[in-house]
Amino acid sequence: MEKVGVLDLNWSGSQPLSTEDLDAIEPLVLTHNSWNGRLSHVNCDWVLPRSFRVIGSLPLIHDQPSNSYTSSWRAGYQLALQRAWDRGEHDWKEPGKLELTPGELDHALVEGAPVQDGVRSLRVTGLSEADCLRIASTFPNLRSLILGGNLGQLRNAGMLNRLGRLRDLLISDLFGMTKADCLLPIEVPNLEYLYLDSVPHEYASAMRSRWRSEAANGTSVSITKARKPEWVQENLENPLRDWDGREHISSDRFKKAVTQFKKTRREVLAARSVKSEEPTLGRMEDVGRDYASAFNRLDGRSPFIETEEREELFAALDKVMAESELEFGRSLAAERLALLSGVEDARDW
Secondary structure: OOOEEEEEEOOOOOOOOOOOOOOOOOOOEEOOOOOOOOOEEEEEEEEOOOOOOOOOOOOOOOOOOOOOOOOOOOOOHHHHHHHHHHHOOOOOOOOOEEEEOHHHHHHOOOOOOOOOOOOOEEEEEEEEEEHHHHHHHHOOOOEEEEEEEEEEEEEEEHHHHHHOOOOOOEEEEOOOOHHHHHHOOOOOOOOOOOEEEEEEEHHHHHHHHHHHHHHOOEEEEEEEEEEEEEHHHHHOOOOHHOOOOOOOOOHHHHHHHHHHHHHHHHHHHHHHHOOOOOHHHHHHHHHHHHHHHHHHHHHHOOOOOOOOHHHHHHHHHHHHHHHHEEEEEHOOOHHHHHHHHHHHHHOOO
């Protein structure tokens, strides 16, 4: 998608009708937190949000490109942070913004819990399940909703149509939705950002069909990694599943990575079957070296293993060791250390 440079102004007031209402024009200089005098200047997706209005044009007041990127135009947010900082409010939080754990969300949605009509922004990640009917009933005035799961289940997704003031919706790694749950432009006419990642194929197709033409009206739409039911079933126990469809990882590399992970998992469990302690630790180091070497080769001449992928490779090993500890009913700290030592000895990533 094309990008546009967005430069915030150090200005606030009643909605201007023309550029003449802006008085003095100067860019917003950020000194809050660790900004150190940088301009509030970012590259955004080139879709003018519905709530924005064109009031005219002015000569450029800054002609250098920005190195920062974001998906959304958050006009006024940096200005609010800076004004609060200048007032000495260094712990200012955006009013109406709520971030909850899955457990906290469950508590907020229990029957008889109070309606929280002052909440404008809700973010919950790590969900195993969630009910959109309860979310819409408890938080009826949401402008922003971010729901992330771990192949979790999202029920009653069609009830999000009750959130008529919704502007931002992001759903990732949640399933259970069908085309009948499609969000409708007539029900959520203020929607400016629709981001779906790793959701059911049927739901993704319906949402894409409904919202693709709304870009002209100010809705930025990104729908990626539409998953079919077979994919979900195949990847329930695959800690590298997020690599499938990642922009810089080919399908062939993803398949080889999964094959190697499964091989390493089998070898870890086999090493644990050795009765004497010393051979087990030595074998664990060998398994770690083989794992690292295999991904060295896969990385090859056009490396794709960056910080995120490196962390996921270690997290995959941690998952295997946690599974082994559960099976054997005791801590395997020494074995875990040996496995990681082998990886560190051999890895280039």
